Structures are given as C-alpha cells and as structure tokens.
Amino acid sequence: MTAQEIFDILKTKFGDAIIETKFDAMQPWVRIAPNKTKEICFFLRDDSALQFDYLSCLSGMDYNNGTFGVVYHLASIVHRHKIVLKTFCTKDNLHIQSVSAVWGTANWHEREAFDLYGIIFDEHPDLRRLLMPDDWEGHPLRKDYKVQEFYHGMKVPY
Amino acid sequence: MGLLDQRFENGNVFITSLDGLLNWARLSSLWQMQFGLACCAIEMMAASASNFDIMRFGIIPRATPRQVDVMFVAGTVTIKMASRIKRLYDQMSEPRYVISMGSCATCGGPYWEHGYHVLKGVDRVIPVDVYIPGCPPRPEALLEGIMKLQEKVRKESMVKKRA
Ligand code: SF4
Numbered sequence: 001m002t003a004q005e006i007f008d009i010l011k012t013k014f015g016d017a018i019i020e021t022k023f024d025a026m027q028p029w030v031r032i033a034p035n036k037t038k039e040i041c042f043f044l045r046d047d048s049a050l051q052f053d054y055l056s057c058l059s060g061m062d063y064n065n066g067t068f069g070v071v072y073h074l075a076s077i078v079h080r081h082k083i084v085l086k087t088f089c090t091k092d093n094l095h096i097q098s099v100s101a102v103w104g105t106a107n108w109h110e111r112e113a114f115d116l117y118g119i120i121f122d123e124h125p126d127l128r129r130l131l132m133p134d135d136w137e138g139h140p141l142r143k144d145y146k147v148q149e150f151y152h153g154m155k156v157p158y
Numbered sequence: 159m160g161l162l163d164q165r166f167e168n169g170n171v172f173i174t175s176l177d178g179l180l181n182w183a184r185l186s187s188l189w190q191m192q193f194g195l196a197c198c199a200i201e202m203m204a205a206s207a208s209n210f211d212i213m214r215f216g217i218i219p220r221a222t223p224r225q226v227d228v229m230f231v232a233g234t235v236t237i238k239m240a241s242r243i244k245r246l247y248d249q250m251s252e253p254r255y256v257i258s259m260g261s262c263a264t265c266g267g268p269y270w271e272h273g274y275h276v277l278k279g280v281d282r283v284i285p286v287d288v289y290i291p292g293c294p295p296r297p298e299a300l301l302e303g304i305m306k307l308q309e310k311v312r313k314e315s316m317v318k319k320r321a
Contacts, residue, residue, distance in 0.1 A: 131275070132238070132275065133237070133238050140274045140275070145274075147274045151237055152241065154237060154240055154277060154282055154283060155278070155282060156237065156274065156277075156278075157278070158265075158266060158270045158271065158278045
C-alpha cells in the first residue's frame with residue numbers, strides 16, 4: 001500500500017487528528033496529533049488492510065526552535081509496507097500519548113526519549129530514566145543542554 | 159633481585175632478604191579482577207588467550223574483589239559505573255593495585271569533550287598505579303604495563319613500618 005493510500009484511510013477515519021503529510025520525502029510521513037497517537041496506532045496495528053505490526057524505531061527530536069517531537073517508523077511484516085508518523089509538542093507542554101500499549105518495543109524507546117529529551121509520555125506504565133542515573137540533572141540530547149559540574153562529588157566536565 | 163633459581167649456588171642454601179622473598183611471591187601472583195568495561199576489555203581478553211598468555215605472569219582472573227591484587231580498568235568508565243568501581247576497589251584487600259588501560263580509563267578518551275556520561279579518568283575516584291595509553295592498547299602494551307607494576311611491587315617493602 002502506498003503512503004497516499006495509508007494517508008487517505010487515516011484521514012477519513014480520524015479527520016482533524018491527521019494534520020499534514022509529505023509524500024515526496026525519502027520516507028513519506030504523516031503528522032498526527034500528540035493526544036491521539038494511541039488511538040491512531042491501535043488502528044494502524046489492528047486494521048486488516050494496514051497491519052503495522054512492527055515498530056522499527058521511535059525517536060525523540062529537538063528542532064531547536066522550542067518544538068519537540070517524536071518520530072515513529074512503522075512497518076508491516078504481513079503487507080510489506082512502511083510509514084513514518086511524526087508528532088510535535090512545544091517545550092512548555094511536553095506531553096505525548098504513550099504507544100507502549102500498542103507495541104511493547106515502545107516501552108523502552110519512550111523511556112529513552114524521556115531520559116534524553118524530557119518528553120513526557122502520558123499513560124506510560126513505567127516512565128523512568130533508561131540510560132542516565134535516576135538523579136541526573138537535565139536531558140542531555142536537548143540542544144540547550146549544559147552538563148552539570150558535579151555528580152555525587154565527581155567532576156563531570158573534562 | 160634476579161630469578162630465584164639463580165640464587166641456588168652450593169647445595170640447597172640460598173640467601174635473600176625477607177622483603178625480597180615476599181615481593182617475589184607477590185609480583186609473581188598478581189591476581190586480577192575479572193571484569194571489563196568496553197572495547198579495551200577485548201584486548202584484555204586477547205592478552206589472556208594463548209597468543210599472549212597473561213597467566214605466565216601469574217595473573218589469574220578472580221570473580222570476586224576479595225581475592226584479587228590488581229584491578230585492570232579496561233575501558234570506558236561511565237559516571238553510572240564509577241561509583242561501582244569505587245565500591246569494588248574498596249572491597250579489595252590491601253596491598254592493592256590499579257592499572258588504567260586505554261585512553262578512556264586514563265582521561266575520558268574519545269568522550270573527553272562531549273561525553274556527558276563518561277568520567278574523565280578513573281583516577282578521579284580511585285588511585286591508579288600504571289597508566290597504559292592507546293585506544294585500545296595492544297596486548298603487548300598491557301603486558302608492558304604489568305611489568306611496570308611488577309617493578310613497582312619489587313621496590314616496595316612489606317616488612318618496614320610505613321610512615
Ligand atoms: S580507549 Fe578506545 S578502545 Fe579503549 S575503551 Fe576507550 S574507546 Fe574503547
């Protein structure tokens with residue numbers, strides 16, 4: 001199924017929650033509303049014509065203009081088609097619905113995005129830091145990140 | 159002190175200092191803590207394999223810090239790991255030695271500038287006896303580091319009271 005067809009199905013089903021799209025990109029993507037991700041992803045997984053049963057990757061993004069986002073790379077092993085979903089949020093409201101109930105893979109990916117960008121995934125079962133220590137200050141992959149001077153008495157910068 | 163077998167001259171009598179004997183025993187059986195942290199650990203494993211055969215120096219890997227004399231910090235020390243390394247070092251019985259293997263353990267290595275998660279040198283948490291440069295150092299370099307440590311042990315005194 002092409003990206004255009006997938007977009008048309010989503011648009012008729014979800015209307016305003018499907019915000020924009022770009023088909024001429026190397027990997028065509030569809031932008032969806034951050035508070036509808038779970039619903040849309042359940043549909044993408046369970047609809048018999050789509051069957052996106054595989055979440056290849058979930059990445060956090062900082063676009064360096066106050067906008068943060070999450071990018072989902074989906075694939076269907078049954079139908080052999082792919083799609084990329086994007087969803088944006090602003091720095092003062094970093095809330096995006098969790099999709100860890102849809103694909104188990106998302107659980108740790110979302111914890112990583114939370115750890116490194118501070119994006120909060122609503123309804124995540126266990127949103128803790130994944131890589132950095134629990135009491136670390138700040139989110140290291142943010143563009144405006146400044147490393148802390150000391151951690152438990154150990155000097156951090158060179 | 160030369161090799162012990164060259165001390166046998168007439169009959170079965172040989173003379174050495176107690177210090178010399180103790181140090182000879184210690185430097186010939188430097189038991190190693192069996193752990194590695196990153197890519198440097200692969201070279202450490204290569205040094206343990208038959209081509210380089212680290213055991214001919216009397217180095218036996220032990221899986222508990224209570225039984226070891228020397229810790230090879232082989233690899234990248236993340237800040238999360240640093241407190242664990244400190245605890246392992248504290249659990250070793252004295253006299254204890256540390257070899258910092260590779261640039262990462264010595265000064266942060268390739269992560270010195272942007273590695274927010276890497277401790278820039280394991281000597282920020284525990285004292286280090288021998289630094290081995292390289293990324294990664296070859297097994298020969300590790301063996302050289304071990305020989306440097308043996309020299310250090312040879313010059314110590316177990317009998318003399320320390321200040
Ligand atoms: S010094 Fe180089 S080889 Fe050794 S752990 Fe660091 S990056 Fe890896």
